[in-house]
Amino acid sequence: MIRIAVIDDHPALRAGLRxxxxxEPGLVFVGESAGDEESVWPLLRRTEPDxxxxxxxxxxxxxxxxxxxxxxxxxxxxxxxxxxxxxYASPELSLPAALAGADGVVDKGLAARELFEAIxxxxxxxxxxxxxxxxxxxxxxxxxxxxxxxxxxxxxNGAGDAEAAEALQMEPSEVQHATLRILGTLRSQxxxxxx
Amino acid sequence: MPHTRWETRRRxxxxxxxxWLALLVAARVMATGVAIGLILLEPIDxxxxxxxxxxxxxxxxxxxxxxxxxxxxxxxxxxAFALACVLASGDWRSPFYVLWLTTLALxxxxxxxxxxxxxxxxxxxxYLSLGLFGGPAPGALRPITSETLVIHLLLPAxxxxxxxxxxxxxxRVQEERMRRERLAIEAERRRIAWELHDSAxxxxxxxxxxxxxxxGRVGPELVAAVERASVELESxxxxxxxxxxxxxxxLEGRPLHAALxxxxxxxxxxxxxxxxxxxxxxxxxxxxxxxxYRIVSEALTNALRHAExxxxxxxxxxxxxxxxxxxxxxxxxxxxxxxxHATGILAMQSRAESIGARLVVASRDGQPxxxxxxxxxxxxxxxxxxxx
Numbered sequence: 001m002i003r004i005a006v007i008d009d010h011p012a013l014r015a016g017l018r019x020x021x022x023x024e025p026g027l028v029f030v031g032e033s034a035g036d037e038e039s040v041w042p043l044l045r046r047t048e049p050d051x052x053x054x055x056x057x058x059x060x061x062x063x064x065x066x067x068x069x070x071x072x073x074x075x076x077x078x079x080x081x082x083x084x085x086x087x088y089a090s091p092e093l094s095l096p097a098a099l100a101g102a103d104g105v106v107d108k109g110l111a112a113r114e115l116f117e118a119i120x121x122x123x124x125x126x127x128x129x130x131x132x133x134x135x136x137x138x139x140x141x142x143x144x145x146x147x148x149x150x151x152x153x154x155x156x157n158g159a160g161d162a163e164a165a166e167a168l169q170m171e172p173s174e175v176q177h178a179t180l181r182i183l184g185t186l187r188s189q190x191x192x193x194x195x
Numbered sequence: 196m197p198h199t200r201w202e203t204r205r206r207x208x209x210x211x212x213x214x215w216l217a218l219l220v221a222a223r224v225m226a227t228g229v230a231i232g233l234i235l236l237e238p239i240d241x242x243x244x245x246x247x248x249x250x251x252x253x254x255x256x257x258x259x260x261x262x263x264x265x266x267x268x269x270x271x272x273x274x275a276f277a278l279a280c281v282l283a284s285g286d287w288r289s290p291f292y293v294l295w296l297t298t299l300a301l302x303x304x305x306x307x308x309x310x311x312x313x314x315x316x317x318x319x320x321x322y323l324s325l326g327l328f329g330g331p332a333p334g335a336l337r338p339i340t341s342e343t344l345v346i347h348l349l350l351p352a353x354x355x356x357x358x359x360x361x362x363x364x365x366x367r368v369q370e371e372r373m374r375r376e377r378l379a380i381e382a383e384r385r386r387i388a389w390e391l392h393d394s395a396x397x398x399x400x401x402x403x404x405x406x407x408x409x410x411g412r413v414g415p416e417l418v419a420a421v422e423r424a425s426v427e428l429e430s431x432x433x434x435x436x437x438x439x440x441x442x443x444x445x446l447e448g449r450p451l452h453a454a455l456x457x458x459x460x461x462x463x464x465x466x467x468x469x470x471x472x473x474x475x476x477x478x479x480x481x482x483x484x485x486x487x488y489r490i491v492s493e494a495l496t497n498a499l500r501h502a503e504x505x506x507x508x509x510x511x512x513x514x515x516x517x518x519x520x521x522x523x524x525x526x527x528x529x530x531x532x533x534x535x536h537a538t539g540i541l542a543m544q545s546r547a548e549s550i551g552a553r554l555v556v557a558s559r560d561g562q563p564x565x566x567x568x569x570x571x572x573x574x575x576x577x578x579x580x581x582x583x
Contacts, residue, residue, distance in 0.1 A: 010393075016401030020408040087396060091464075108400040109432050111425060112408035134465045 002123045005049035006032045007040060007066070008085065009059050013108070017053065020112045027119065036060055044070065049080045051123055054102075056086035056093070064100035064183045071101035072161075072176060081122050094130045095140045096186040098156055099179060104128030140186060148182050151175065216258055219300050223254040226293035233290040249276055250294050257301070264301060274298040278325060287326035288343060295322075299351055303358035311359030318351035388442040396435045403428040423541075430542045433493075437485045451476035451484045452511050458492055459509065468504045468524065470495065474511035476518060479571070486550045487520060487571060490543045494522040494567040497539045502526025502565055517573035523566040528558040543567070 004027060006017050014032045021029040030047040033039040035058035044052075052070065056063040067082045074080065081103040086093060088107075097105045104122045106115060118128055141149050147168075154164040161179075165172045227250025253273060256263055263269045277295035284291055299318055303311050326347070331337060338344040407425045409417075452475045459470040479487065491509060498507050504526030512519050540556055547554035553570040 010397035010401075012398045012401045013404075016404045020404050023408060023412075087392065087400070108397075109403070109429060111410070111429075112404050113410060115404070 001026060001028060002119060003028050003030045003047065003050045004053060004119065005030055005043060005047055005051075005080070006053045007035050007043075007058075007063075008032070008053070008055035009034045009057075010055075013055075020115075024112075024116055027116065035063070035066070040066065044074065044080070048078065051081040051083060051119060053083050053085050053119075056084050056088075056105075062183060062187050064096050064102065064187070065180050067097075067100040067102050068176075068179060068183060083119060083122050083128070091130060092140060092186075095137055095152075095156075096183055098129050099152060099186075100183055102129070105130065143185055144182060148178060148185075151178055152182060155179065215304075219297065220254045220258045222300075223250055223257075223294065223297045226291075226297055227251050227254070229290055229293060249280070265305065267302070270298070270302045273301075278321075281325065282329045285329075286331045287322070287329055287347065288339070292347065296351060296354055299355050300358060303355040304362040306359070308359055308363045311355060315352045315355035315359065318355055319348040322351060323348055384442045388439050391435055391439055391442075396432060396439075399428060399432045399435065403432060426541045426545065430545060433489060433542070437489050451479060451487055454484075454488050455491055455509055455511075458488070458495070462495055462499060467499065468502075468507050468526075470507045470509070472509045472511075476511050476520075477513065479518075483550045483571065486546045487552070487569060490546050490552075490554070490567075490569055491520060491522055493539050493543050493546075498522065498524040498526065498565065502528075504564060514570070516570070518571040520569040520571070521566060523559060523564060525562070525564040528563060528565050529556070 004021055006014050006021075006029070008014050008017070011034075014034075018029045018032065021027045030049050031043045033043045035055060037060075054063050054067055054070075058066065063084060063086075067084065070082060071079055082101070084093070084097050084100075084102045084105045085108060086105060087109075093105050104118060104127060106118045106128065110118070122128055141152065144152065151164055151168060154167055155161075159167065161172045161175045164170075165175045168175075170178070253276075274295065277291060277298045280291035281287060281289045281295060299314070302314055306314060326344075403425065406421060406428055409421045410425070413421055452472060456472045459472050463470055476484070476487075495507060495509070498504055502524045504524035507522065507524045510519075510521045510523075512521075543556075544554055547569060551572055553568075555566075555568040555570075557566055557568075558564070559566045
């Protein structure tokens, strides 16, 4: 039984997800939120989901930054798996998604059975982050400052916040802030250019 | 960039030149008429009459031949001729003075502002020297009153500077208007794109999820319908992506092969197959080009996903019947048994049908790999459902 919460600002998509998830044996839809601060945290505390399907493009902020905060504020073993659900699951998304601690990135264009498969894989502990080519990683890293690049390298290699802080002689809270800032920088624009 | 400014200016003049030209020609004809009238009052000189006919002839040439109108050589000849008339009349207070003034109008409006200012300075100086060394008394000016001299020297300067500035101002206004229009169009495009993305596309995703969740849960008589509906919804979402991409950086304006080259660059990965695009596409109706682009993108994605190829080649070649686009890889070819969920191929097929194209997906004869061929008929019909 996998208990799933959905964070997405589109009511139609939330309703669709609720219907298909409830109809799928082994999956339970436990709650939904449009992604605003007021409803996200109560939802997560109340329902304690196993997995969150999290929209990448939230109107009030960035899905990955929210992912990062969820992972930090609900530490293991309580931390839910986070599957980033994006209308544009481009290779560029892999790097920031990994940095935000997401467990997977899936495209909104997937058919229901493919989505269920992704949900089950992630719940089992696999990571569905894709494997961006060196070119993509390089061009993404070029958008960052040198200091940030070092931090990203450490964090992607599996260092915790405390370890990274020690290596770079920073405060752990600084590492968190820096990560959120880097996620903001790497935030790829919705192709419409409106953010 | 003086060159572009020059071009804008020229286009501005050529663009809606009718009233302006009519005015110029009228002034010229009038000046010639005045000159003829004044000459007739004096003893008739046949050479002068021939020279006078120049005014009328040149007016016709200017009005009918835009190329002559825009040529600096023609301006120089024109002005030199009018000055020759003044010189031949033997007096700088000549009736040909007005004809000469009209010869300054073309360069004044067509030259870039800076050069026109130089012309405004040079014209009175030129006329002053003509008055000094021409007639009536070479070596001395002999104005009737000082006003005559001042008017004769100020008028060309005022005329050239005034015309040049008016043209410059008009040009700025026009540029500003074009810039505003462009910005407004861009803002509108962004708004439409945002609405498509924010609302319609999300609903499509929801519908696709719902329909695709029926897979395996309906009786055999409905399997095909569910499968087809799922494909259509998926294609609609992809169509919307194409439209969004077009709204963002329109394929329209960028030829198909350029768009495909860009797509190929996006898809190439380290250690993945190489993708080359050869050939060029003619200008296609935007929707046809968009569908063709989408079909080739899908073929590339399929080849990358399933073919285990090391090289993929996209070719565009014109055929007697239209345009043939090929996507060939050197991978393992099509599987022996038909894959029931080859939705990619179904989607490509449905797209091809909607633009009247023929799609063939087959293993390559005699060599490893798969080949996708799209034959776009020349003058491809408008896609079904397109009203515009």
